[in-house]
Amino acid sequence: MTTTETETTTTPTIQKGYVGQNVPRKEDRRLVQGQGTFFDDVKRHGMGYVHFLRSPYAHARIASIDVSAALELPGVYGTLTGDEVAILTEPFFQIAAEPGANVRDYALAVGKVRYLGEPVVAVVAQTRELARDASELVMVDYEPLDVVVDARKALEHGSPVLHEECGGNISYSGLWEWGDVDKAFAEADHVVKISELHFDRFNSTPLETNGALVEYNRGTGQWTLTCNNQFPGFAAIMMAPALRVGANKLRFVTQDIGGAFGNKITTHPQLVALCLLARKLGRAVQWTEWRTDFHQSMSHGNERWFLDTEVAVMADGTMTAFRTKALDDAGAYLRYEPLGGVIWSQVAPGMYGWRNLRLDFTQVMTNKAPCSPNRGYSRMQQLWFTERIVDVVAHELGFDRVELRKKNYVQPEQMPYETPNGCVYDSGDYPRALDVVLDLIGYDTIEERRKDAAARGKLLGFGIGSTLDSGTNNFGQSQLLNPELQFSGNNEVATAKLDFFGEIVVTLGTVPQGQGHETTAAQIAADILGCDVDIIEVRAGHDDYWNSHAGFSGTYASQFAVTGLGAVKGAVEELAHQMRTLASMVLQCSVDDIELAEGFARMKENHEAALPFMALGAIPNMNNAGFPIDPPQMNARFVFRPQFDVPDKEKKFGNLTLTYSMQIHACVVEVDPETGVYEIVDYAAVDDCGVRVNPKIVEGQVMGATAQAIGAAMFEVFAYDDEGNLLTPNFYDYHVPHTLDMPPLKTAAIETPSPFTSLGTKGMGEGGGGGIHCVSAALQDALMTSGRAIVTSSHNPYHRVWEMIRHPERSREKVEVVSL
Amino acid sequence: MATTPVSEKVVTVSVNGTTYEYEVPTRRLLVHFLRDDLALTGTHIGCDTGSCGACTVHLNGVPVKSCAVLAVQADGAAVTTVEGLGGEELTPLQQSFSDHHALQCGYCTPGMLMSAAALLDENPSPSEEDVKIALQGNICRCTGYWNIVEAVVAAGKGAA
Amino acid sequence: MLLREVSYARPSTVEEAVSLLTEHDGARALAGGQTLVNVMKQRAASPDVLVDLADLDELRAISVSGTTLEIGAMATLAAIMRSSEVDVSRPILATTAATVADVQVRNRGTLGGNICVNDPTNHFPPLLVALGASMTIRSATGERVVTAEEFFVGVFETAVGEGDLLTRISVPAAGKGTGDGMAGVTLGAHGTYVANAAASVVDGTWRIALGCVGAVPHRATAVESALEGTDVDEAAVRSAVEGLGDTLDPPADVHASAEYRRSLAETSTVRAVLQAAEKARG
C-alpha cells in the first residue's frame, strides 16, 4: 500500500552507528499495552472535576451571573467567575504592539463574551457528571451583540468591534517589501492578477483533547500542573505574571501526550483558571476538555485571505515579483498571535527564486475561536499561496507546470541561498526532488490515465505541491512585529548522567507527543557512548524538576532534530568526557588513551584495561575516597543555542530559522462531474530533511502530515454561520479522514545534510502543506476541460468542486492576465 | 408488574477475566466505568459523538464503542480492554504495530488494537480492504493509517 | 460526555417494556443506543427513563413468513448484514446496512433504533419507504401496523409515540421482476449522507424516495409515474427525473447548499433507478 525509496546524497556528518537505523521505538511497548500515562489517567485523592460553562453566543455582554443554585447542589466544591478572575489575575501579556497590545484577555470571560464556546464560569464538583449538572444551574444573563465572522467585514467602518480598547478589530498591520517590486512589474511581459484567494480555517484536532490535573501546595505556594501543554516555557511566560508569581512557582509535568500539532500551546487561560480553583478550594482539580469544547474554542489554524494579488512574469516564464494584501483572521483573542503575522516570512518566497516581494499584512479579530499554532503554522498559508500563484500562472499563460517550477525553483548550486528577506535556505535540491516524485507517481502516464478516466466519465487531474518546513525559530523575529519584545534566539536543554549501577539516564526539555524522542535521543547517546541503545533510559515526557529546560523548551516548530538532539549530543559528549577522564584517573593514563566502546571505558591500546560503566557510576556516587582531586561527577547538563542575530527591524531582514526541510507532494484525482465528488487515486511524497536519525520515524511524520493535508483539502473545515455558530463542532460534521478515505501512498526520501547543524539534521514534520497544495492543483487541472475554473480556496469539499463545475465564471472572474 | 426504573444499580461485569460487582449511577458510560471506577486507563476518549473509536473494547467478544454504552447495559457481560489483550509478552498484533511504526502518540492505539484483534479473531489473514473496513471506525491523527493497515495485514500473515 | 440523570429499567418481556413506556412520563426505549446515547451526551435531549430492550430476544429475530421478510426492531445492522433470510429476500437491506457508520456501531445499532431516530441523513428511512415496508407498533391498547410513509413524521419523530414500542419491520420479499437501488453522496466513504435516493421496481411499478431533502423521506411520485411502462434506459430515466430538483425545498447546511442538494437528488435518483432496473432485469 505504501512503497518507499531512499537515496542519500552525502554521508551523515557523524559516525554511523544507531544513527540512520530504524531502531524500534522505546515508547511503543507501554503504548501498545495501554500502559501509557496521559494526563487524564492521573488521579489524586479528593480531587474535584472542573466543568467550564461556555458562552452560547458569539458576541454578548454578560449582564449578570448567579452561581448560588449551583453551589447549593450537594457535592459541588465551588465555582469561579470572570469577576473573580479580573481581581485575582493580571490580563495575559500580549505579544502585539498597538493596537493588539490593548486586548485584555483573561482566564474566563470578563464582562463580555467574544466567541461561542468561550469559558464563562468554572464549576468544580465531586464527579464529572455532577460538575456538568451544577453548571446547568448557573444563571447567566447575556445581552447579545452584533456578530462579525468575516475578516473582510471586520475591517469595514461600522462593523461590530470585539475589543473596544483596540479602537477597531485590527490587531496588527505592517508592510513587508523587499527588492524593487514596482520596477519588476514595469519590466514584466505579463502580469497575472488574482483578486481573491482564501486559506480556510481548520486544525489538526489531536485525538486527545486538552486538560490538566492541577495541585496547589499551600506551604510552598507552588502549583504542579500534570497536563499536556506542549510548550511549558511559553505557558510559564504567560501564566506567571498573570498569577503574580515567579515562573519557579509553576511546575509542568507531562508524560504521554495524545498528539498536539501546535494545538496544545495556548492552554494557558484554562490552566490559570485551574490554578485559581486549586488554590481557592485547597484541593486538586482536574479538567478534561471535550471534543465539542475543543472545536468551539481551541487553537484554530489561521484563516487567511490574499487579496488583489499580482504576479510579474517574463516571456520565458521567469517569475520576478509578486504583490498582495494578506488579511489574516485571528479569531477573538490573540493567544499566540499576532506571531502568525511574521512566521510566514520564514518562507516568504516559497521555494522560488523571485527577488521582489510586497506583502501588505493585516490581521483582524472576529467572533470566532482564537487561532494559535497549527502544524505548518502560518508558513503553510504562505506556501499554499505561492504554489497557487505558480499553478494559476501556468494555467493562464499556458506554461508547463513542471517546467515552470524547475525554472523558478531556487537551484541547488545557489545553496545556501539567502532569500530577499535574509532567510538562509541551508541545503536542498528541489528540481531533483521534483523528478523523484514525478517518477514515483508515473507522470509520463498521466495523459493515458486521463483518457481512461474520461472513458469512465471522470475528470482526471494531476497536481504538484512543493513545500518548505522551516525549523528552529529565531524568536528575534517577534521583534519585527513588536520592537519592544525581549525575545530572541532559541535554545533547548538536555542532561545526561551515569547512575549508581552504570545506568545512563538522559532527560530532555522537550515535550514529545508521538515523535519518538526517547528513541532518537537514545540513538544519539548510544553512538557517542559506544554502548547498547537499550541501556540508555531517556525519561518520558517533561518535568520542570529535572532542571533540563529553558525558556524555549517544548516540542513545536520542527526543531527537535536540531535543538533537542543538539542538546542531547552536547550533554552526552560531556558525560563521555567525564567517563573517560575518570577512567584515565583509575587506569593511570591520559584521557586521550581512553575510548568508550562495547559498554566499557578502556585503553585504546589495551582492551583488557577496561572499566565497566557500573564501576564508573559507582566511584563518584558511592566509592570516592582516596582521590587526590574530585572524580568527575558523571552528570552533565547542556544548553543548545543556535547562532542567530536579531533581525533588522527597519528592513524586516534577517535569518529567521536555522534549517529548511523540503517536501514535494503530487497526486492524481478523479472527479465525478455530475456531483463534484472526487477521489485521490494516486499520491506520492518525497521528503528531504537532511540526515535522518531514524528513517521510519521521519517517514511516519511525512505520512501523518500528508493525511492531515488530505483531510484539510477535502473534508476538514471550521465553518461558521453569520451568527457565529460553529457548524462543525464535532467529528460528526467535522469529518476526519479514516482508513477508507486514504489513497495509496508512495514515499521517497533524499538526504542533503544541513551544513548548519552538528548532526546534519533538519527539523521536520510540518510538510503537510504540500498535500493541500497538490489537491488544489489537481482539481484545477481536472476542471481544465469543464469551464477552466480556478481553485481559489485551500479547502475543496465536494460541494465546492460541484460549484466550480456548475459556475466556472465565479472563479474565472477572479483572474486576469495583462500582457505588455 | 413492571420492574421499577432505578438511577443507581449494582452491575456485575467481567473485565479481562476478573469479575467486578459495582454500584454505578445508571447514567455512567461504560468508558468512564472502566477508566474512573476500575482505573483501567488504557481505554481512551477522543470525542463526544461516538465517532473516533479510541474507546473501543470487546463486549461479549465484539468490538463496541464504550462511550456509546451505559455501564448498566454491560451488566452480566464480559468486557475485554487493551489491558486484557496480552500478558507480559506482546501479542503478535501488538508487536506488529511496533515493528511497522503503526503508532506515534499512541492515543488511538488501544482502540485500533481492539478493532484489529476482533477482525483477526474472525478472519485470521485479512486483506488490506478487510482491514480498512474493520478499522474505519477508529480515527488516528498521527499516522495516516498506512502503517496501521500494514501492521494488521502483517500480523494476519504471521498468524496464517 | 456526561449524561443528565436518567433512570433505567431492563424489562424481560415486550409486555413489561410497553407498560414501562406507558407508566412513566418521558420514558424512551433504548435499543442499540448508537444515536440516543450520543444525543444524551450532548444533553440536547434527555429522556427521564430509559427502557433497555436488550433482553427482548424475540425482537431480534429475522424471518421470512410467506412473501414477507420480518425483521425484529432489535436486529442489529451486523445481524442484518449476515442474515441469509435478508440475503435471499431483500439483499439491498444487507448491502445498505454494511455502509452505515462503522463496525462498532453496526455491532450495537439496530434497524428499529435507526428508523425511530429518523435523522434525515439516515440510510434506512428512504430505503424502507421505497421498499414499501410497514412497521408494527405495540402499545398498551394493542398492536397496529403503519406504512413507512405514515411511520416517518418528522425529524427525530415517528409514529412511535409515548407508550409505543416498535416491534417489527416488515418488507415484501423480492420476487422475480423486483429490483432495488440506493445511491447518494456521503461525507467520506461510508459517511453520513449529504443526499440520497432509494428506488425500487416491482413488475414495472416504481417506488422512489429521497433522503436528506426534508424532515421525512420524500416520495418522487412524478418520477415514479413517468417511469411507468418505459423501458428504463439512461435517456428515459434522465428525462423522467428532469425537474425533480425544482420540486424540492431541501435544507442548506455546511455540507451542501439547497441548490447542490437539488442537483444531488436528481443525480442520486437517476443512479438508484438505473441500479434497480438492472437488478430487475436479473
Place this chain on the structure above:
Amino acid sequence: MKLEGTKEFDAPREVVWSVINDPSKMANTMPGVESFEIADDTHWSAKVKVPLGLGGLKMSIAFTKLEERPLEFASLNAKGQGVGALMNMTTSFTLSGEGEKTSMGWEADVKIAGPVGSMGQRVLQPIINQQVGNVLASLEAEVLAAKASA
C-alpha cells in the same frame, strides 16, 4: 434563520386579529405548552416541551409584544431558555383583506444557540419548518373556532 410566508383565513380581519392578540389563544397554537402565565398585556410567559422524537426539549419562554397597529400589524419577541438550547425569535404579522377573507403575511427570525444549535441546520431547518407548519395549522383552527363562537 429567517422564515416568512402568507396564510389565508376564511374569517374577517377582526377575528384573526382577536386571536393573534389573545395570548391564551396563541398559547394553544404553540407546540407542547405545559403552563402559561400572563404578566400584563405586553408580557407573558410559557413553559413548553417542544416535542422532539428523542425526548422533548424543555424551555421556558418569555414573550414581549413589541409593536401593534390594530387590525394591521403586530410583532413580538420570544426569548426561550432551555438546557439544551437558547432561542430568540422575533416574529411579525401583517393583516390585509376585506370582508370574510383575511390574508396574514408573517415573518420570523429565529436564532437557536446551545447544543441543539450545534446539531446543524441539516436537522434544525426541517424541524423549524415543521413546527411553523403546526403552529399555522392550529392557528387556523383557533381562528375558525373564534369565528364560530363570534
